[in-house]
Amino acid sequence: xxxxxxxxxxxLLLISSCIDMHAQSWTGPKEKPKERVDLKYGPLNPGKRTDxxxxxxxxxxxxxxxxxxVYAIAGGEWNGVKAPTASEWIRVWSGNTAPPNWQQTYDNLxxxxxxxxxxxxxxxxxAKQMGARYMIITTKHxxxxxxxxxxxxxxxxxxxxxxxxxxxxxxxxxxxEGIDVYLYFSIIDWNNKDYRxxxxxxxxxxxxxxxxxxxxxxxxxxxxNNYPKMKGFWFDGTWDKSWIGAYQYTYQLEKDLRAAHxxxxxxxxxxxxxxxxxHFDSNGDLLGDYEQGxxxxxxxxxxWLNGNDWDxxxxxxxxxxxxxxxxxxxxxKTSYDLIDMLxxxxxxxxxxxxxxxxxxxxxxxxGEDKLAEEIGDxxxxxxxxxxxVTHAPLEPSPYGYYxxxxxxxxxxxxxxxxxxxxxxxxxxxxxxIPTGASLLASKTPLKMKFxxxxxxLDKNVYFDISIPADFISKDPFVIKVDTKTGKINxxxxxxxxx
Ligand code: FHN
Numbered sequence: 368x369x370x371x372x373x374x375x376x377x378x379l380l381l382i383s384s385c386i387d388m389h390a391q392s393w394t395g396p397k398e399k400p401k402e403r404v405d406l407k408y409g410p411l412n413p414g415k416r417t418d419x420x421x422x423x424x425x426x427x428x429x430x431x432x433x434x435x436x437v438y439a440i441a442g443g444e445w446n447g448v449k450a451p452t453a454s455e456w457i458r459v460w461s462g463n464t465a466p467p468n469w470q471q472t473y474d475n476l477x478x479x480x481x482x483x484x485x486x487x488x489x490x491x492x493x494a495k496q497m498g499a500r501y502m503i504i505t506t507k508h509x510x511x512x513x514x515x516x517x518x519x520x521x522x523x524x525x526x527x528x529x530x531x532x533x534x535x536x537x538x539x540x541x542x543x544e545g546i547d548v549y550l551y552f553s554i555i556d557w558n559n560k561d562y563r564x565x566x567x568x569x570x571x572x573x574x575x576x577x578x579x580x581x582x583x584x585x586x587x588x589x590x591x592n593n594y595p596k597m598k599g600f601w602f603d604g605t606w607d608k609s610w611i612g613a614y615q616y617t618y619q620l621e622k623d624l625r626a627a628h629x630x631x632x633x634x635x636x637x638x639x640x641x642x643x644x645x646h647f648d649s650n651g652d653l654l655g656d657y658e659q660g661x662x663x664x665x666x667x668x669x670x671w672l673n674g675n676d677w678d679x680x681x682x683x684x685x686x687x688x689x690x691x692x693x694x695x696x697x698x699x700k701t702s703y704d705l706i707d708m709l710x711x712x713x714x715x716x717x718x719x720x721x722x723x724x725x726x727x728x729x730x731x732x733x734g735e736d737k738l739a740e741e742i743g744d745x746x747x748x749x750x751x752x753x754x755x756v757t758h759a760p761l762e763p764s765p766y767g768y769y770x771x772x773x774x775x776x777x778x779x780x781x782x783x784x785x786x787x788x789x790x791x792x793x794x795x796x797x798x799x800i801p802t803g804a805s806l807l808a809s810k811t812p813l814k815m816k817f818x819x820x821x822x823x824l825d826k827n828v829y830f831d832i833s834i835p836a837d838f839i840s841k842d843p844f845v846i847k848v849d850t851k852t853g854k855i856n857x858x859x860x861x862x863x864x865x
Pocket of ligand 1: 453455603604662680688
């Protein structure tokens with residue numbers, strides 16, 4: 368009995384610490400500190416950017432992430448044994464299941480990297496068909512392998528049998544398709560002997576880490592100079608104590624990068640303030656142009672975002688960003704799951720970025736090909752509700768997600784009600800009122816009627832849109848609602864006295 372009580376207590380403690388962790392997590396409602404702190408290394412340009420480049424970012428809606436490097440050769444396993452790590456982290460595989468001399472094997476994999484089927488134009492066409500408006504490519508992941516021929520290290524594509532510059536091919540091919548390219552860059556670099564996780568202490572350690580900082584800076588300027596068509600950096604691996612302690616350096620680096628490439632977009636993962644605060648500084652202000660912490664997670668409420676720009680990056684498998692050969696070992700998201708997440712993101716003013724992990728030959732996984740096609744087929748008819756939209760200031764709908772563009776409101780319906788009546792709830796005091804509705808894909812007009820359900824003290828009014836019973840859709844569909852500026856004229860209802 369005592370044992371049971373103890374284990375219940377332990378479980379409760381675990382639950383309460385999880386709740387506590389969640390409450391303190393920055394990916395939740397963010398409260399600003401009551402008193403402002405004077406900061407020297409806070410945001411470079413506080414407030415929301417209003418320039419054309421940032422506006423373009425805001426309007427993308429859908430993006431593609433690509434994780435590609437030598438880890439693609441392994442595909443999450445070796446000699447039939449599955450690695451217990453994320454596929455792109457396979458180099459750190461250790462313990463009983465790890466192949467003998469695994470790190471040495473991994474560090475020599477680049478000698479086999481020869482993606483004969485790689486065709487940047489094919490990838491770009493696929494992304495275009497899917498509806499992606501921007502793409503993020505891993506120029507260098509944590510293992511340090513560079514997909515471009517960097518002159519600052521020998522561990523690059525130039526040393527592989529393939530030799531050709533992959534970053535250049537991708538920047539050119541995607542840009543030609545009208546898709547903006549962002550460069551993912553990992554600060555963590557397991558291949559560089561000067562890289563470290565802890566803050567340098569001794570003079571020798573400081574010297575070595577300074578060399579690493581210079582190396583990082585050189586590589587970043589190399590990328591900007593080599594690929595001037597790129598639009599921004601997507602930084603990663605910036606959580607080490609060493610990087611956090613280099614806040615003066617990273618502050619200046621951000622300044623210099625922005626000066627070298629006007630319009631450059633950098634998210635909140637790049638650097639921290641002098642108190643070690645990442646993503647948001649000690650005053651709760653966003654560091655960088657957009658919130659970059661929504662990785663495999665989505666905000667539950669629009670209010671959590673404090674009006675910031677943001678993106679959500681998402682894997683198809685539960686986790687694992689690089690190529691994974693065997694998808695049968697876990698649930699992989701369906702196009703319904705992904706379109707749902709896409710609409711949830713854009714309904715809250717964010718971009719949704721879907722990750723692809725091509726194999727060592729340059730082929731996307733067949734599962735990715737299928738999903739890209741399905742999403743593209745849906746986007747072909749419904750992208751008007753995705754691109755250039757904003758959050759609609761309405762209570763979340765039980766049927767799906769609202770987005771808005773000017774006087775047009777879109778409702779992407781995932782949960783069709785059994786009575787085929789879609790009820791739009793509008794605050795009685797609203798100044799934007801619905802005037803007509805139609806199905807976006809077919810332009811079929813839909814009947815809409817004002818509905819006063821007479822609930823005492825109700826501060827809302829309702830518009831019921833009828834979906835024809837003979838309209839059958841196996842996919843989520845979008846209802847387009849035209850609105851005009853005006854006031855809702857309802858009779859003041861008699862208030863019940865109780
Ligand atoms: O460790 C990486 C991971 O491998 C992957 O690249 C993701 C993508 O957002 N970022 C890191 C974890 O936050």
